[in-house]
Amino acid sequence: MLVVGAGLAGLSAADELVRAGYEPIVLEARERVGGRVHSRTLDNGAVVEMGAEFILPGCTEVLGLVERFGLGLWDKGMRYGQREPRGVEVTRGALEEASILIDEALREGREGTARELLADLPLDAGAREAITARAEVSAAAPAELVPAVELGGLARLSDEPAPSVAGGNGRVAEALAAELGGDVVHLGEPVRGLAWGEGGVVARTDEGEVRAQACIVAVPASVLGRIEFDPALPADLADAIASIDYGHAAKLFVPLRADAPPSATLSVPDRYWAWTATGGGAEVQPVLNAFAGSAPALERLGVGDGPRVWTERLAALRPDLDLDTGDALLSTWDDQSWSAAAYSLEPAPATCARIAAGAGPLLFAGEHVAPEYGALMEGAVRSGRAAAERVAAAP
Numbered sequence: 243m244l245v246v247g248a249g250l251a252g253l254s255a256a257d258e259l260v261r262a263g264y265e266p267i268v269l270e271a272r273e274r275v276g277g278r279v280h281s282r283t284l285d286n287g288a289v290v291e292m293g294a295e296f297i298l299p300g301c302t303e304v305l306g307l308v309e310r311f312g313l314g315l316w317d318k319g320m321r322y323g324q325r326e327p328r329g330v331e332v333t334r335g336a337l338e339e340a341s342i343l344i345d346e347a348l349r350e351g352r353e354g355t356a357r358e359l360l361a362d363l364p365l366d367a368g369a370r371e372a373i374t375a376r377a378e379v380s381a382a383a384p385a386e387l388v389p390a391v392e393l394g395g396l397a398r399l400s401d402e403p404a405p406s407v408a409g410g411n412g413r414v415a416e417a418l419a420a421e422l423g424g425d426v427v428h429l430g431e432p433v434r435g436l437a438w439g440e441g442g443v444v445a446r447t448d449e450g451e452v453r454a455q456a457c458i459v460a461v462p463a464s465v466l467g468r469i470e471f472d473p474a475l476p477a478d479l480a481d482a483i484a485s486i487d488y489g490h491a492a493k494l495f496v497p498l499r500a501d502a503p504p505s506a507t508l509s510v511p512d513r514y515w516a517w518t519a520t521g522g523g524a525e526v527q528p529v530l531n532a533f534a535g536s537a538p539a540l541e542r543l544g545v546g547d548g549p550r551v552w553t554e555r556l557a558a559l560r561p562d563l564d565l566d567t568g569d570a571l572l573s574t575w576d577d578q579s580w581s582a583a584a585y586s587l588e589p590a591p592a593t594c595a596r597i598a599a600g601a602g603p604l605l606f607a608g609e610h611v612a613p614e615y616g617a618l619m620e621g622a623v624r625s626g627r628a629a630a631e632r633v634a635a636a637p
């Protein structure tokens with residue numbers, strides 16, 4: 243059995259295949275596992291997440307992996323669902339009222355885009371703007387591309403914890419890979435072509451060919467075009483893959499020179515949020531983290547030219563913090579060969595189902611194939627396992 247991609251989807255698929263008695267081979271393009279889960283440690287000791295950070299409520303499979311490998315969690319001290327909006331006139335009461343109206347509308351089954359729903363409801367103007375900003379940031383896309391139903395999660399003021407893995411989320415991927423072993427996971431080996439048919443699959447890499455009975459392709463839809471399928475994928479499957487839209491996001495990390503309390507603030511005009519969070523104990527890690535979402539936001543913050551503009555804006559947003567602005571670290575994904583974007587934009591369940599069904603000996607996995615948990619680590623894990631279960635169930 244072959245798995246392409248050692249992100250959480252590919253690693254979970256391989257893990258499940260091993261449990262089912264197979265001996266999978268995982269081919270990974272990068273020189274590391276984890277894909278869009280990538281933890282780094284700054285010179286001052288702060289652990290930052292270049293990609294996925296928060297284990298959102300309900301992400302039980304990721305929590306299960308944390309427990310299985312005995313990794314522990316960092317509560318973070320701040321709350322993902324509470325971000326103080328700045329750059330707009332709005333009261334806490336107006337935000338709460340708006341969030342109730344949105345929930346009511348969604349319960350009534352209102353459809354359409356987030357932009358349409360927010361325009362239709364009689365919301366306080368500041369609350370409308372703040373909620374639009376929050377939705378655009380987290381969905382990593384303009385509100386006209388975000389389904390209204392997403393506001394149920396994106397607009398909710400919530401005190402529920404959204405922790406990260408103690409010492410970095412990357413530890414989950416590393417633990418899965420370590421358990422699989424070095425013979426199973428091959429790094430720095432991008433798959434260039436997949437020939438497939440009744441007899442199985444032949445993967446072409448720069449090192450040679452790998453033959454397998456079946457293959458789980460666990461790479462983002464945004465870079466599937468870099469793999470040459472022979473024969474081409476069936477038209478309806480290729481169309482389903484092509485129909486997946488992606489959000490665009492970047493992160494910025496600025497070391498702190500002095501202690502700070504946990505905090506979470508949202509720059510409404512610039513469409514990014516910024517937080518300080520605790521690590522292992524009650525003390526805040528010495529870093530200000532920021533996440534900007536949607537292509538227009540990245541453009542406005544000049545992300546393509548480096549961290550300068552965003553760092554200046556961040557310093558203006560958080561004058562309360564002593565920032566070491568000369569040492570800012572930027573994390574971008576649009577320019578990475580093996581991701582090319584941040585995460586998918588809620589593909590329709592029918593689209594996910596078509597992609598997951600695959601073609602012949604080819605199956606597909608990844609956060610973009612997970613209807614309920616799309617765009618999340620949880621979706622990646624679930625989709626990988628589901629693909630492996632399909633392989634095991636095949637006659």
Ligand SMILES: Cc1cc2nc3c(=O)[nH]c(=O)nc-3n(C[C@H](O)[C@H](O)[C@H](O)COP(=O)(O)OP(=O)(O)OC[C@H]3O[C@@H](n4cnc5c(N)ncnc54)[C@H](O)[C@@H]3O)c2cc1C
Binds near residue numbers: 272492581616
């Ligand atoms: C900035 C950012 C913030 C995020 N924040 C959160 C968050 O707070 N919480 C959350 O749950 N999720 C978050 N996510 C989403 C989360 O990271 C993803 O949903 C999840 O990690 C996707 O896993 P995956 O296995 O589907 O894909 P990936 O992690 O992209 O793995 C795919 C793997 O395939 C490899 N690959 C690609 N092409 C080839 C090829 N041709 N041959 C071999 N290998 C190949 C890639 O190198 C990669 O390792 C965030 C993502 C980003 C970018």
